[in-house]
Amino acid sequence: MAPRDDYHYNETVLRHIADPRNIGVIEDADAEGSGTNPACGDEVTLYLKFEGEAVTDAKIRILGCGAITAAMSSLTDMVRGKTAEELGEITAEEIAESVGGLPTHKRHCATLARRVLQNALKSRSAS
Amino acid sequence: MNTIYMDHNATTPMRPEVLAAMHPYLGEKFGNPNSIHRYGRETRIAIENARDHAAALIGAAESDEIFFTSGGTESDNWALRGVISAASGKSRIVTTAIEHEAVLATCQALEAEGAEVTYVKPDRKGRVSAEDVAAAIRPDTRIVSVMWGNNEVGTVQPIHEIGAICREHGILFHTDAVQALGKVEVDVERAGVSLLSATGHKINAAKGAGFLYVKKGTKLDPFMTGGGQEQKLRSGTENVAGIVALGEACRIAKEEGPQSARNVAALRDRLENEICEHVPDVLINGDTDHRLPGTSNLGFIGAEGETLLIRLDLEGIAVSTGAACSSGSPEPSHVLLAMDLPQETVQGSLRFSLGYGNSDADIDRLLEVLPEAVSKVREMAPRLKSTKT
Incomplete structure (x- = not known):
């Protein structure tokens, strides 16, 4: 069932926007992925550091709306300790759920977050 | 905090005077203004006073050129649909690309029904030129609709110039003055406006009550049909409290x-x-x-x-x-x-x-x-x- 208020952000999303986690750059990142949403101009870059097979650090840069900020901020926590294979299985729905859900008109931000993660994984396998 | x-x-906060004026009409003064008895007479008087204040604020020649509606969106819908519906033959509308969605979506709906619409573009400051509006007018143009002041960037349009052009061509001129009312001088007679949309909640009155000014002689079909309120043009029992608030806000706006x-x-x-x-x-x-x-x-x-x-x-x-x-x-x-x-x-x-x-x-x-x-x-x-x- 759709939430009663499918327009505004929930408290979890607002907390992420007020204080997004892991903003920054990993200079010697093992993986780096970017993505944009041409319709609204959002731009995101994700940096990942691996030790062995598992992610030990994740950082982000964002020029984007509240939803993409929250989705990426949360994603930097989700990816820690996971292997590349496990990261590949993270869905947009899981990203949205990790922030308590996003309004319907903002779901594309979770899709962009997943695409950025996928792009980062591709960069790792290519290097 | x-x-x-x-x-x-x-939207705007209600002014205490406005809230005080409307309050009795949410309580003891609950009569239907269309009732013959004293309850009805009492609320009818309140509505007609509000109509006078609205008319005075916009410089309308007569108070009965004010028709109360549910707000700006209804007024915009009614103005455009009512004029096109009352016109015979092919219909063309000239409007701008920066109108409120209430005008734009209505124009798009009318396009789907066969009307042709020209959307005049503004300059980089959000101002439309009267010349561009004039150039878009064709023999079958029924109405020009240009907002008085833009809600997003605040640009005030050359309403008087456009009004003069419409008058010259014998075309109806509608303006969405929802944002401009009470903030800049609005005089429908001087501006050559035939129809004007306004709403209470942008001028410190309540949500849910607005009006459409319709200049005498304007051919306009009703939008809401039913019991024949508002000179048989806008049916539905009047939102008395909202209208009283709107009237009081208009009175204050005229003064202050x-x-x-x-x-x-x-x-x-x-x-x-x-x-x-x-x-x-x-x-x-x-x-x-x-x-x-x-x-x-x-x-x-x-x-x-x-x-x-x-x-x-x-x-x-x-x-x-x-x-x-x-x-x-x-x-x-x-x-x-x-x-x-x-x-x-x-x-x-x-x-x-x-x-x-x-x-x-x-x-x-x-x-x-x-x-x-x-x-x-x-x-x-x-x-x-x-x-x-």
């Missing part, structure tokens, strides 16, 4: 409007000047020579409007953004896009709209919070796009 409201173009506008414009100018002084890379969106007194739309280059809005909201300051992803639509503001502003200006735009209740202390507080908020949001931006790190 002390909160500061700087979103008066979205010019002075309030000067005060609000001074506050807005201070806000704008000091933001531009304390925050680098800020652009003013709109026409500073032709602008509603309380509106300031600013583009914070290299930042994102919604994120800024939420940071301000968490500090208790309420503003708005017309930028991408802000209003249930993934597309950026149609107004800023029609002005051909660069993407980064559109993306980083915030609208501050001041009004009743705002003070210098509010501007002081905003200036304590905003520079740091902008700087933090800019610091988050990806390296290549960022202009400030």
Whole structure:
């Protein structure tokens, strides 16, 4: 069932926007992925550091709306300790759920977050 | 937390006098104004007084040119649909690309029904030229619809010039004056306006009551049919309390409007000047020579409007953004896009709209919070796009 208020952000999303986690750059990142949403101009870059097979650090840069900020901020926590294979299985729905859900008109931000993660994984396998 | 409201173009707080005026009509004065008995007579008088105040505010020749509606959206719908429905043969509408959605979506619906619509583009300051409107007029043009003042950037349109052109061509002229009413001088007779939309909640009255001014002799079909209220043109039992509030707000606006506008414009100018002084890379969106007194739309280059809005909201300051992803639509503001502003200006735009209740202390507080908020949001931006790190 759709939430009663499918327009505004929930408290979890607002907390992420007020204080997004892991903003920054990993200079010697093992993986780096970017993505944009041409319709609204959002731009995101994700940096990942691996030790062995598992992610030990994740950082982000964002020029984007509240939803993409929250989705990426949360994603930097989700990816820690996971292997590349496990990261590949993270869905947009899981990203949205990790922030308590996003309004319907903002779901594309979770899709962009997943695409950025996928792009980062591709960069790792290519290097 | 002390909160500061700087979103008066979205809606306004009710003034205590207005609330006091409407209050009895939510309680003991509950009569249906169409009833013959004393209960009905009492509310009928209240509605007719409100009509007089609305007519006086806009310079209408007669009070019975005011038809109460549920608000701006209904008034816009009725004006356009009512004129097209009453006209025979092929219909063409001339409007602008920066109208409120109530006009744009109605025009699109009428297009689907066979009308032809021309959307005149504004300049980069959001102003439409009267010449461009004139050039778009064809022999089968039934109505020209141009908003008096724009809700997003505040640009005031050349209404008197467009009114003169319409009069010359014998074409009806509708204006959505929802944002302009009470803020700039609105005189329908001088401006050559045939139909004017207005709503109470933008002028410190209640939501749910507005009006459509219809100049005598205008051919207009009813939009709401039923019991024949409002001279058989707008059926439905009147929203008495809302209409009383609207009337009282019109009375106050007539009395205090010019002075309030000067005060609000001074506050807005201070806000704008000091933001531009304390925050680098800020652009003013709109026409500073032709602008509603309380509106300031600013583009914070290299930042994102919604994120800024939420940071301000968490500090208790309420503003708005017309930028991408802000209003249930993934597309950026149609107004800023029609002005051909660069993407980064559109993306980083915030609208501050001041009004009743705002003070210098509010501007002081905003200036304590905003520079740091902008700087933090800019610091988050990806390296290549960022202009400030």
